[in-house]
Amino acid sequence: DGGITQSPKYLFRKEGQNVTLSCEQNLNHDAMYWYRQDPGQGLRLIYYSQIVNDFQKGDIAEGYSVSREKKESFPLTVTSAQKNPTAFYLCASSMPAGASGRRAYEQYFGPGTRLTVT
């Protein structure tokens, strides 16, 4: 069964600690994304990667870091520099633009990780 997994579902950390959120997909998608979701603000893009070993900053990258060493994995680290890290984090994947002649593809989302920092 293909899909995206995020772990853990709930995560609690003390202020000042870095924390890494896991995202794994077995859909053979090249593109992967990280979003932050806060009530009433929709989804805001943190980072995205369209190919292994390459990634780009999104709209709110400050205080976050990512790596893309494998096609299947795109972990997100929330650093102590992130001023307000408590949020719901969503990982997604998609086919890259241009595959099969189309320019854009729908995204497949993981179940999310709710991070609480106190």
Added chain:
Amino acid sequence: AQSVTQLGSHVSVSEGALVLLRCNYSSSVPPYLFWYVQYPNQGLQLLLKYTSAATLVKGINGFEAEFKKSETSFHLTKPSAHMSDAAEYFCAVSSPSGGSYIPTFGRGTSLIVHP
């Protein structure tokens, strides 16, 4: 630049009534458009997508949306609401920006269904 506006952060309907969730987009080129649904504490799931084929798009769970270029709209409808439709709905637009088609999401509309 691309953007999406979802009118109404909350929409309340009675069970069996028409559902209408509004989405207006801004894009300098013909866009790809998507509607996603999110149930509490879950990820998003694709409802339907417009990819420049038919302007009336049918999706899952009885939902459909019509692309209207003249109105830059992509409103989501369902003839008869069911209690299980209560969820958050997101409209997204994807058009080229710097060679990429990274989508932009609206702020979401919470659909409340009354018995």
